[in-house]
Amino acid sequence: MNLSDSWLLSRVSTRVLTASVGGLLGWWLGERLGYPFGMSVAGAASAMVTLSVLDTLNGHRVLDWLRTPELDAPELPGLWGEVATRVQRVTNGLRNDVAQERARLDQFLSAIDASPNGVLLLDAADHISWISSSSADHFGLNPQRDLQQRVTNLIRQPAFVQYLAAGDFREPVKCPMSRGNQSYLLIQVKPYGEGLKLVISQDITERERADTMRRDFVANVSHEIRTPLTVLNGFIETMGALPLTEVERTRVISLMAQQAERMQSLVSDLLTLAQIEGSPRPASDRWLKVDKLMQRIESDAHGLSRERHPMVFRTDADGRQIELAGIESEWLSAMLNLVSNAVRYTPEGKPIDVSWTMLPEGGAEFSVKDGGIGISAEHIPRLTERFYRVDGSRSRDTGGTGLGLSIVKHVVQRHGGELRVTSESGKGSVFTLVVPAVRVRLV
Numbered sequence: 176m177n178l179s180d181s182w183l184l185s186r187v188s189t190r191v192l193t194a195s196v197g198g199l200l201g202w203w204l205g206e207r208l209g210y211p212f213g214m215s216v217a218g219a220a221s222a223m224v225t226l227s228v229l230d231t232l233n234g235h236r237v238l239d240w241l242r243t244p245e246l247d248a249p250e251l252p253g254l255w256g257e258v259a260t261r262v263q264r265v266t267n268g269l270r271n272d273v274a275q276e277r278a279r280l281d282q283f284l285s286a287i288d289a290s291p292n293g294v295l296l297l298d299a300a301d302h303i304s305w306i307s308s309s310s311a312d313h314f315g316l317n318p319q320r321d322l323q324q325r326v327t328n329l330i331r332q333p334a335f336v337q338y339l340a341a342g343d344f345r346e347p348v349k350c351p352m353s354r355g356n357q358s359y360l361l362i363q364v365k366p367y368g369e370g371l372k373l374v375i376s377q378d379i380t381e382r383e384r385a386d387t388m389r390r391d392f393v394a395n396v397s398h399e400i401r402t403p404l405t406v407l408n409g410f411i412e413t414m415g416a417l418p419l420t421e422v423e424r425t426r427v428i429s430l431m432a433q434q435a436e437r438m439q440s441l442v443s444d445l446l447t448l449a450q451i452e453g454s455p456r457p458a459s460d461r462w463l464k465v466d467k468l469m470q471r472i473e474s475d476a477h478g479l480s481r482e483r484h485p486m487v488f489r490t491d492a493d494g495r496q497i498e499l500a501g502i503e504s505e506w507l508s509a510m511l512n513l514v515s516n517a518v519r520y521t522p523e524g525k526p527i528d529v530s531w532t533m534l535p536e537g538g539a540e541f542s543v544k545d546g547g548i549g550i551s552a553e554h555i556p557r558l559t560e561r562f563y564r565v566d567g568s569r570s571r572d573t574g575g576t577g578l579g580l581s582i583v584k585h586v587v588q589r590h591g592g593e594l595r596v597t598s599e600s601g602k603g604s605v606f607t608l609v610v611p612a613v614r615v616r617l618v
């Protein structure tokens with residue numbers, strides 16, 4: 176017999192004892208008061224019956240309460256009171272345990288939900304049992320409405336459907352995203368439990384774009400270097416194989432020098448880009464005198480134009496000095512690229528106007544306006560892409576690398592500003608560097 180059995184036995188014996196004592200007392204009192212024997216026995220019996228009726232009533236109250244245990248336990252005397260209190264204590268404990276487990280599960284699901292990777296839980300029949308927010312976004316699902324739906328009824332990408340059907344989940348599968356526009360997901364299924372599946376999705380759009388850009392960039396650089404190298408090789412073979420006159424030799428050497436220069440400009444621009452990309456954001460407390468930068472630009476522009484263009488250089492600052500914060504070599508490179516483009520894409524005799532102006536709303540702008548060949552609207556958004564040229568042969572013939580405007584854009588963005596272009600084919604262009612107020616001051 177264990178402890179609770181003996182406790183129960185003692186409680187039952189107490190009740191029996193109480194009922195018996197009650198019965199005996201009824202009988203004794205009946206005797207004392209002179210009731211006949213029969214009546215005394217009846218008194219004892221009625222006392223016992225009363226006790227047992229009370230007991231039954233209390234038992235029923237406990238039973239009623241057990242049917243709706245969310246209410247508080249009834250307050251009862253004796254054995255039933257004890258039973259109710261103990262049951263209440265046990266249910267309270269269980270309820271606490273369940274609440275704690277639920278809170279832990281909610282916390283766990285919130286953690287998964289916070290992940291940028293999508294998580295979808297499937298049951299053994301591939302019906303959706305849980306959808307994380309990222310997963311909903313990746314697949315265009317509704318986290319509540321789409322529960323219990325068969326996953327392939329909602330995600331119909333053939334690559335995913337085949338992947339799930341094939342059941343070979345060692346490698347992930349690449350899939351276009353539901354929202355389209357060149358967005359991609361990497362999906363990996365991880366089976367677990369008994370036929371259950373975890374579908375993990377990762378947005379790889381940016382990675383894919385960067386990969387494509389890197390591949391294009393390497394292909395472009397190789398192409399840009401291979402072309403002058405091929406030409407150089409041709410000339411070297413010619414010089415080795417053919418007897419050339421002095422005039423021919425001079426001409427060939429000059430053409431070879433041009434190609435070598437082209438490669439040099441390319442390598443130099445590539446190094447500038449790499450350096451800009453790899454260095455930290457420029458400090459905003461290193462002040463450069465705009466007048467000094469303008470002198471340098473003016474002398475280089477005259478060197479490039481060789482008096483073929485009427486040029487104006489202005490600084491509008493009400494007789495004061497403009498100072499610019501940032502890295503001198505980068506600002507010079509950006510300004511020079513714009514001026515060099517203006518010279519290269521402006522026919523002889525057409526004007527070029529270069530100016531620094533303080534803006535009334537704060538900040539300043541450096542602007543290069545030319546009366547050159549201009550650019551038609553469809554090309555303008557792509558001008559700052561690496562190696563993008565409107566007219567490849569004109570760019571190359573004038574020593575362009577196709578990297579100038581990418582460098583300009585990088586520099587100005589790193590300094591918190593922006594590059595603006597307005598142009599019209601045949602009428603000329605205006606390229607403007609807008610510099611934010613924090614990087615400009617008047618002294």
Ligand code: ADP
Pocket residue numbers: 512516517520521545547548549550558559563564565566570571574575576577578579580581604
């Ligand atoms: P590039 O070395 O070819 O000049 P950029 O990146 O500096 O390379 O310029 C990209 C393209 O933008 C050029 O090839 C040219 O077609 C066009 N472009 C740039 N500046 C001008 C301009 N001032 N006038 C007309 N076209 C221009």
